[in-house]
Structure formats: structure tokens, C-alpha cells
Amino acid sequence: MELKSDEVWVRELFDEMTLGQPDVPPDRFSGILRRAHRHAVMIAAGALAAVAAVAALAAGIATSATPVLPVSGQRHLPGWALPWPDHRNGSVPQRVLDGAVIAWRHQTGVPASLTRPSRVIWYVGQTVAHDQAVVVIFEVDSAAGRRLVAGSAMASQVMHGQPAWTDGSSPWVLYDVAAPRVSRALVIGLNTHGTTARPGRNPDNWVVLLTGPRVQSVSFTAPGPIGPNSATDVVGVGQLRRGLAIADVGQITGSVELDQLNVGRRNLLAQPATVGVPGSAASEVPQLAAPGPIAARRGFHWRIEVTGQGTSAADVGRFHGHLAVRARCYGPAAIRLTFGFGSPRHLLGLPRSAAGSKQTPLGSIPCDDLVHELATKIRLRPGHSAASVIIVAGRPSAYRVEFGAVR
Amino acid sequence: MPAGQGFEEFVSARGQALQRFGYLLTSDWATAEDLVQTAFSRAYGRWSRIESDAPEAYVRKIMANTWSSWWRRRWRSEVPAATVPDLAGGDPYQDVDRRHAVMTALAGLPGRQRLVLVLRYHEDLSEQQVAELLGISVGTVKSQAAKALAKLRADAALEGYRTPLAGGA
Numbered sequence: 001m002e003l004k005s006d007e008v009w010v011r012e013l014f015d016e017m018t019l020g021q022p023d024v025p026p027d028r029f030s031g032i033l034r035r036a037h038r039h040a041v042m043i044a045a046g047a048l049a050a051v052a053a054v055a056a057l058a059a060g061i062a063t064s065a066t067p068v069l070p071v072s073g074q075r076h077l078p079g080w081a082l083p084w085p086d087h088r089n090g091s092v093p094q095r096v097l098d099g100a101v102i103a104w105r106h107q108t109g110v111p112a113s114l115t116r117p118s119r120v121i122w123y124v125g126q127t128v129a130h131d132q133a134v135v136v137i138f139e140v141d142s143a144a145g146r147r148l149v150a151g152s153a154m155a156s157q158v159m160h161g162q163p164a165w166t167d168g169s170s171p172w173v174l175y176d177v178a179a180p181r182v183s184r185a186l187v188i189g190l191n192t193h194g195t196t197a198r199p200g201r202n203p204d205n206w207v208v209l210l211t212g213p214r215v216q217s218v219s220f221t222a223p224g225p226i227g228p229n230s231a232t233d234v235v236g237v238g239q240l241r242r243g244l245a246i247a248d249v250g251q252i253t254g255s256v257e258l259d260q261l262n263v264g265r266r267n268l269l270a271q272p273a274t275v276g277v278p279g280s281a282a283s284e285v286p287q288l289a290a291p292g293p294i295a296a297r298r299g300f301h302w303r304i305e306v307t308g309q310g311t312s313a314a315d316v317g318r319f320h321g322h323l324a325v326r327a328r329c330y331g332p333a334a335i336r337l338t339f340g341f342g343s344p345r346h347l348l349g350l351p352r353s354a355a356g357s358k359q360t361p362l363g364s365i366p367c368d369d370l371v372h373e374l375a376t377k378i379r380l381r382p383g384h385s386a387a388s389v390i391i392v393a394g395r396p397s398a399y400r401v402e403f404g405a406v407r
Numbered sequence: 408m409p410a411g412q413g414f415e416e417f418v419s420a421r422g423q424a425l426q427r428f429g430y431l432l433t434s435d436w437a438t439a440e441d442l443v444q445t446a447f448s449r450a451y452g453r454w455s456r457i458e459s460d461a462p463e464a465y466v467r468k469i470m471a472n473t474w475s476s477w478w479r480r481r482w483r484s485e486v487p488a489a490t491v492p493d494l495a496g497g498d499p500y501q502d503v504d505r506r507h508a509v510m511t512a513l514a515g516l517p518g519r520q521r522l523v524l525v526l527r528y529h530e531d532l533s534e535q536q537v538a539e540l541l542g543i544s545v546g547t548v549k550s551q552a553a554k555a556l557a558k559l560r561a562d563a564a565l566e567g568y569r570t571p572l573a574g575g576a
Contacts, residue, residue: 035448
């Protein structure tokens with residue numbers, strides 16, 4: 001009775017696995033009530049936000065400024081820190097913000113003893129994009145140096161008690177640069193996005209701009225969606241509250257450029273600047289939302305889904321059968337897929353000359369936001385060594401790729 | 408109020424068991440607690456409607472659906488820039504090789520297979536009940552469970568941990 005033995009074995013394993021169950025959290029019931037209340041509020045807020053979004057669109061307005069409620073007015077800062085206000089507004093619990101610091105420590109790759117900050121100075125820590133994203137900007141003083149860290153995460157991935165760092169990855173996308181010296185035209189910018197959109201659209205992109213508290217308004221442009229005949233630019237103006245602006249820039253296909261940074265009628269910018277963290281080119285690339293879901297198709301059995309932007313790799317070593325790919329992407333250029341034996345880390349680390357000889361091209365997916373399918377000749381068998389698919393994509397192209405088998 | 412004392416008693420009575428279910432899906436007690444609280448909070452608003460009609464099955468279904476959406480959304484393409492295992496004092500679970508091996512094996516299963524396996528062999532639901540909860544056919548439940556068991560059986564990491572059973576392999 002082979003099968004019965006398996007079943008009994010699995011039952012015993014499950015029982016054993018759960019032996020170390022921790023005690024019930026003392027505040028479980030109150031936590032549930034808080035969540036239920038928050039859930040109800042979010043549903044109501046979502047409805048209001050939808051109404052507001054429709055009204056804004058009808059008026060042709062592409063930007064908005066979210067008022068912030070500063071927690072503290074005066075504060076004592078060390079000389080190396082930016083003398084700017086703390087804009088945390090209570091919309092994000094401090095434990096979530098602490099998670100961003102933990103994620104930064106891991107992502108630096110420097111031993112914890114050096115990166116454990118002796119002091120964290122907060123500038124921004126709040127939800128944006130209708131509470132769908134969380135942005136943080138802080139400076140730290142550690143044995144590894146004084147650093148400015150800015151980044152974002154999807155609210156659904158950090159606001160519900162999830163770990164900030166696990167199994168070598170984190171929901172936080174953080175940019176880490178040497179703490180900058182304050183100057184009149186210094187702007188720290190972040191690109192982020194929402195997670196929901198009207199049918200037929202992808203979620204809007206948002207920018208967060210932090211600068212000196214005297215700056216009153218900014219204006220910006222960005223390349224908009226590429227239409228059948230031409231591309232249109234997104235142009236907007238944002239009002240700042242004590243140096244912070246949060247603006248919905250809509251659907252974009254490239255970096256957002258700041259044209260003006262105004263104190264009264266005076267523009268502090270000598271020349272246009274790209275929205276990003278000063279000194280981090282990667283931060284200037286807009287963080288696009290993943291394309292919408294890929295509808296299931298009979299005969300295609302998906303095993304793993306990858307969403308992302310820019311070149312990445314997926315481990316398909318556990319697959320059996322003919323490898324098939326279904327994908328959807330949007331952006332200015334197509335994505336290419338190649339197959340190779342080796343781990344994702346190994347294949348991504350290969351020099352370009354070596355990569356060409358060791359990888360098999362699978363084909364291209366046009367980034368037209370439609371679902372495309374690639375049937376490959378790659379047949380994977382149990383016992384194979386590690387195998388991966390590399391997704392080669394330009395940074396402003398967002399994709400959702402499903403790997404599976406066709407029968 | 409949408410729920411009263413009955414809801415609190417239900418949370419108190421069944422919370423532990425549902426957290427174990429969540430743990431076998433998520434491999435992490437904190438995430439399991441988050442999953443349980445999410446499901447309870449959703450059930451809270453509908454308590455008057457579900458109270459008399461198998462509320463535990465309802466909460467379990469919310470947990471299964473919520474976990475499935477988390478599992479699908481999980482960012483799978485990230486390659487870490489560096490390995491930084493800097494836990495001070497060591498991971499308390501590091502020495503528990505057996506648990507680690509089982510959790511790794513479970514994590515390697517496709518989401519639906521893991522769900523079917525846990526519902527079937529930990530929650531002790533019948534194939535019919537699993538099918539109804541997941542909205543799939545009984546045949547699919549059988550095939551998914553068989554595939555999942557076969558994968559665990561073939562997992563080399565679990566080879567040394569197989570409990571000898573009377574009449575078994």
C-alpha cells in the first residue's frame with residue numbers, strides 16, 4: 001500500500017512541522033477588529049478616490065499635490081544631515097519604516113556591524129498613489145558612512161506584517177547614495193506607481209519630490225504613451241508643502257524631467273533635471289507597474305510567473321516537458337528571451353561574449369500590452385542541471401511572463 | 408455591530424488551528440498570523456451571514472484565496488546583489504534540518520498542489536470538500552494530490568527523513 005504510506009508520512013510531517021507553534025498574540029482580537037475597520041475604510045476611500053480620479057481626468061488635470069501633516073516642526077539635526085522637515089504623516093506604522101532600514105542594511109552587502117545605523121533621520125515615510133505604495137526617504141549615520149536612502153514598496157507587500165527581507169529578496173526597492181550636501185536646487189526624487197487602474201489602462205506613475213521647505217512649486221514633463229501615430233508628452237505642475245510634492249504623472253514611457261523649481265517667480269534650476277535620487281542613475285528610471293494578468297488558456301500549464309522591469313532571469317530547472325512562454329509587456333521596446341543551463345545568478349553574471357555562445361534565443365515579445373505566446377523546442381527532463389530563462393528588457397519596459405508547459 | 412460575542416469565541420476557539428494551516432502554506436509563523444488576521448477581519452463584516460453556516464470553512468476559503476493571491480504576486484525575478492546572512496546569534500531554526508527540508512520541499516511545489524496537500528492531509532478535508540473550497544473538480548484534487556505526493560517522495564532532501572511505516576515503502 002505505497003500510496004497510503006505516503007499519506008500517513010505526509011500527515012506526520014505536517015503534525016511535526018507545526019509543533020513549535022507560538023502562543024496566540026495577546027492582541028489578536030483587537031488586531032482583527034482594527035483590520036476590519038481599516039478594510040471598511042479602504043473600501044470607502046477607494047470609492048471616493050475613484051470618483052475623485054474621474055473628476056480629475058474630466059478636468060484634464062494630470063497632477064495632484066497631497067497635503068502632508070508634519071509630525072514635528074522644529075527638530076535637532078546633526079550638521080551633516082539635510083536641514084529639512086520630517087514629513088512622516090502617520091499613514092505608515094513605524095515598524096514598517098524600520099523594515100525599510102533593515103532592508104537597506106541587507107541590500108548594502110556590508111556587514112551588519114558596519115551598517116547598523118547609530119542614527120536614522122527621517123524625511124519621508126508615507127503612503128502614496130491612493131495608499132497603494134509606500135515611499136521612504138531617510139539618512140543614516142553608520143560605520144559604513146553617512147548615507148541617503150530613498151525608495152518605495154507596494155503597500156500590500158509591507159503593510160501587513162510581512163518581513164522586510166527574506167530569502168535574499170525584499171519588497172523594498174531602495175537607492176543608496178552618499179549623504180548629499182544641501183544646496184538651493186537639491187531635489188530628491190522618487191518614481192513609483194499604483195497597483196490598480198481603469199480597464200484598458202496600466203496603473204499611473206507617481207513622482208515624489210523632496211526639496212528645501214522654501215520651494216513652492218515644480219513643473220515637469222515626461223514622454224507619454226506612444227500612440228499609433230505619435231508620442232505625446234505629459235506636462236504637469238505640482239505644489240509643494242514645506243518642500244514635499246507628490247504628483248500623479250499618469251502613463252509614461254520614460255524618465256520625468258523637472259523643468260522648474262520655483263521660489264516665488266524665481267526658478268532655482270539652471271537646467272532641467274531628471275527626477276531621481278542624486279547620484280543614482282538607476283533611480284531615474286520610472287518604476288512601472290506590472291502589466292495586467294494573463295488570462296488562462298487551455299493546454300498551457302503555467303508553473304512560474306515573473307513580473308519585472310529591466311533584464312532579469314527565472315529559474316526553470318524544476319520544469320518537466322516542453323518549455324512554453326506566455327508574456328505581456330508594455331514600454332518603448334520589445335523584450336527578448338534566451339535559455340541557458342545554469343542558475344539565474346550565473347547566467348546574468350556572464351560577460352556578453354560568453355553569454356552568446358551559451359544561451360539559446362527563444363524569441364521576442366512585442367511590448368504592445370497584448371498577450372503573446374512562444375512555443376520553444378526546449379525540452380526539460382528531471383535530473384537536469386540548473387536551467388534559466390533570461391528576460392532581456394530595456395529599463396522602461398514592464399513585463400509579466402509566465403513559464404509553463406504545453407500539452 | 409456586524410459581529411458579537413460569537414465571533415470572538417470563534418476566533419478564540421479556532422484561531423490556533425487556522426494559524427497552523429496558515430503556517431503550512433506560508434512557512435512562517437508571523438506571515439501565518441497575518442494571513443489568519445486578514446481572513447478573520449474579512450469574515451468579521453459578514454459574520455451574521457456565515458455564523459450559522461460553517462464559518463470555519465468560510466475563513467479557510469478566504470485564507471486559501473488570499474494566500475493564492477500572495478503567492479502569485481510574489482516577486483520571483485529578483486537576484487540579490489549580495490548574500491548577507493548577518494543574523495546576530497544565529498537563526499534559531501537553522502539547526503532544525505528536518506523542518507527546513509520539509510518546508511523547502513513544500514515551497515518547491517506549485518501553489519495549488521501545496522494547497523491541496525495541506526487541505527487534504529493536514530486539515531483532513533475530503534476530496535469533495537477540497538474541490539468545493541477551491542472551486543475545482545474532484546478529479547483535479549486527486550491528480551494534484553498525487554502529483555504533490557510524488558514530488559515529495561522523489562525529493563532527495565527528504566530521503567533521509569522518511570519515517571519507516573508498517574506496510575509502507
